[in-house]
Amino acid sequence: xxxxxxxxxxxxxxxxxxxxxxxxxxxxxxxxxxxxxxxxxxxxxxxxxxxxxxxxxxxxxxxxxxxxxxxxxxxxxxxxxxxxxxxxxxxxxxxxxxxxxxxxxxxxxxxxxxxxxxxxxxxxxxxxxxxxxxxxxxxxxxxxxxxxxxxxxxxxxxxxxxxxxxxxxxxxxxxxxxxxxxxxxxxxxxxxxxxxxxxxxxxxxxxxxxxxx
Amino acid sequence: xxxxxxxxxxxxxxxxxxxxxxxxxxxxxxxxxxxxxxxxxxxxxxxxxxxxxxxxxxxxxxxxxxxxxxxxxxxxxxxxxxxxxxxxxxxxxxxxxxxxxxxxxxxxxxxxxxxxxxxxxxxxxxxxxxxxxxxxxxxxxxxxxxxxxxxxxxxxxxxxxxxxxxxxxxxxxxxxxxxxxxxxxxxxxxxxxxxxxxxxxxxxxxxxxxxxxxxxxxxxxxxxxxxxxxxxxxxxxxxxxxxxxxxxxxxxxxxxxxxxxxxxxxxxxxxxxxxxxxxxxxxxxxxxxxxxxxxxxxxxxxxxxxxxxxxxxxxxxxxxxxxxxxxxxxxxxxxxxxxxxxxxxxxxxxxxxxxxxxxxxxxx
Numbered sequence: 046x047x048x049x050x051x052x053x054x055x056x057x058x059x060x061x062x063x064x065x066x067x068x069x070x071x072x073x074x075x076x077x078x079x080x081x082x083x084x085x086x087x088x089x090x091x092x093x094x095x096x097x098x099x100x101x102x103x104x105x106x107x108x109x110x111x112x113x114x115x116x117x118x119x120x121x122x123x124x125x126x127x128x129x130x131x132x133x134x135x136x137x138x139x140x141x142x143x144x145x146x147x148x149x150x151x152x153x154x155x156x157x158x159x160x161x162x163x164x165x166x167x168x169x170x171x172x173x174x175x176x177x178x179x180x181x182x183x184x185x186x187x188x189x190x191x192x193x194x195x196x197x198x199x200x201x202x203x204x205x206x207x208x209x210x211x212x213x214x215x216x217x218x219x220x221x222x223x224x225x226x227x228x229x230x231x232x233x234x235x236x237x238x239x240x241x242x243x244x245x246x247x248x249x250x251x252x253x254x255x256x257x258x
Numbered sequence: 259x260x261x262x263x264x265x266x267x268x269x270x271x272x273x274x275x276x277x278x279x280x281x282x283x284x285x286x287x288x289x290x291x292x293x294x295x296x297x298x299x300x301x302x303x304x305x306x307x308x309x310x311x312x313x314x315x316x317x318x319x320x321x322x323x324x325x326x327x328x329x330x331x332x333x334x335x336x337x338x339x340x341x342x343x344x345x346x347x348x349x350x351x352x353x354x355x356x357x358x359x360x361x362x363x364x365x366x367x368x369x370x371x372x373x374x375x376x377x378x379x380x381x382x383x384x385x386x387x388x389x390x391x392x393x394x395x396x397x398x399x400x401x402x403x404x405x406x407x408x409x410x411x412x413x414x415x416x417x418x419x420x421x422x423x424x425x426x427x428x429x430x431x432x433x434x435x436x437x438x439x440x441x442x443x444x445x446x447x448x449x450x451x452x453x454x455x456x457x458x459x460x461x462x463x464x465x466x467x468x469x470x471x472x473x474x475x476x477x478x479x480x481x482x483x484x485x486x487x488x489x490x491x492x493x494x495x496x497x498x499x500x501x502x503x504x505x506x507x508x509x510x511x512x513x514x515x516x517x518x519x520x521x522x523x524x525x526x527x528x529x530x531x532x533x534x535x536x537x538x539x540x541x542x543x544x545x546x547x548x549x550x551x552x553x554x555x556x557x558x559x560x561x562x563x564x565x566x567x568x569x570x571x572x573x574x575x576x577x578x579x580x581x582x583x584x585x586x587x588x589x590x591x592x593x594x595x596x597x598x599x600x601x602x603x604x605x606x607x608x609x610x611x612x613x614x615x616x617x618x619x620x621x622x
Contacts, residue, residue, distance in 0.1 A: 109369070111370070112354045115353040116358050116429065117426040118353065119358040122299075130433075135435050136486055138431055141391060142611075144276060148480045148481075149404050154495065157478070159392055162375065163375070197365075
């Protein structure tokens with residue numbers, strides 16, 4: 046099936062203040078949790094804004110998913126003193142939360158899927174194309190995000206993660222091929238210049254670049 | 259939708275023991291008690307959990323998740339000599355719980371997102387390797403991914419496995435949501451207070467021309483208005499979609515393995531969804547929740563539900579939903595007892611945080 050990119054959005058957000066609070070003294074934990082949740086909501090909102098429909102699937106890829114939340118939770122549990130976590134942390138712990146939030150923010154019905162790992166973007170694109178080709182979805186929000194802490198970036202150095210920024214790139218794929226998507230593709234391709242957002246986000250950006258070429 | 263696949267092999271490691279025979283025996287015999295959680299300080303609501311006693315090593319070992327996956331996969335792949343056209347689909351909720359709780363050693367061999375590549379190479383699988391992570395619905399949604407791969411990537415088989423271990427971050431996180439109960443899972447009971455969790459792994463080898471049970475279709479829905487609250491609309495959407503994709507009518511269903519976790523809101527939403535799809539027929543529809551027997555197996559729950567459904571179809575029988583007594587009067591009409599099964603298909607349901615729901619249809 047030939048599918049087109051009907052819309053795209055890509056960007057990066059500074060995470061240094063969140064990590065400073067989350068992995069610093071106890072008094073910073075609450076604001077770090079709220080900021081991490083707001084970060085996820087912000088990315089999902091940007092993704093959902095590209096969806097101009099009420100029925101779409103969402104397929105999201107990430108090399109490390111929400112490992113940043115698990116790492117922050119473990120940091121709290123490793124500290125001396127009372128052991129507790131905030132409910133909001135657990136709500137934002139599943140890697141699927143970005144896909145779920147995109148559906149919530151976009152007010153769409155359909156299925157949502159999350160793939161993890163360095164090869165997840167390719168898996169996500171192929172999965173999205175299958176959903177379109179089989180007629181199971183009229184549109185698919187297909188994208189990637191990466192939010193890596195300094196410790197995770199260091200310990201998974203082969204993935205070349207950026208510990209200072211959250212990166213994201215989303216495309217709305219359609220099978221009809223009638224939408225004029227040139228400007229969105231160019232914007233997406235341009236945003237890849239010099240951006241190192243990990244393998245999943247880089248692959249999503251490369252997809253747009255290839256289509257533009 | 260064309261599709262579906264034969265189940266060439268299935269295996270599991272649960273608190274009930276190793277293998278599907280042990281699973282079936284436990285489903286028929288009754289609840290498997292959990293053990294004390296000793297590898298981290300537990301919250302007040304969760305002093306116990308279910309463990310796979312047969313798997314050597316500490317539940318806290320950084321490589322525990324990988325070991326759970328490997329043990330299930332090695333068994334279902336044992337009869338496959340040419341693995342060049344075998345794909346791999348893994349599923350988990352784990353975002354590095356044990357990996358981050360461990361020492362500062364090598365993360366690349368134990369981080370969940372990197373396990374498909376490593377295990378695929380170790381097992382000599384030449385097909386695509388994929389990690390699915392859709393919260394507690396991971397094992398169910400992964401079935402749909404495996405069916406798609408098998409159909410579209412010219413593969414002989416797809417090995418599908420779901421696993422989770424008992425981690426401090428997930429346990430404390432679930433406790434913060436007030437989801438955990440000291441009393442464990444009591445599906446549809448008037449005394450249900452939440453869930454008890456367990457570690458496990460389950461695996462299916464899909465493909466080939468087996469004469470055993472088949473997976474006919476699998477569909478998911480993320481229709482929701484809330485990140486945490488289970489909602490009937492999304493469950494009903496997944497259920498209606500999978501029946502449509504399998505070209506079945508509600509009357510063709512002889513068994514539903516429900517998510518049935520034993521939370522107040524979850525059980526109510528699930529029954530409301532079943533009533534929407536099955537109407538008056540629901541009262542005569544055999545229902546099973548294996549969580550009363552095993553606890554909540556987290557990311558593996560959906561795959562264990564599919565395994566239990568396949569066993570019911572093979573055995574032509576449905577074990578009772580244990581720990582559902584005393585029954586909540588709102589659910590008095592449900593058929594939760596043990597009984598023989600008639601002809602028909604089975605549907606396995608599972609749900610997860612974030613409003614994700616999956617329904618999978620199986621046939622004998």
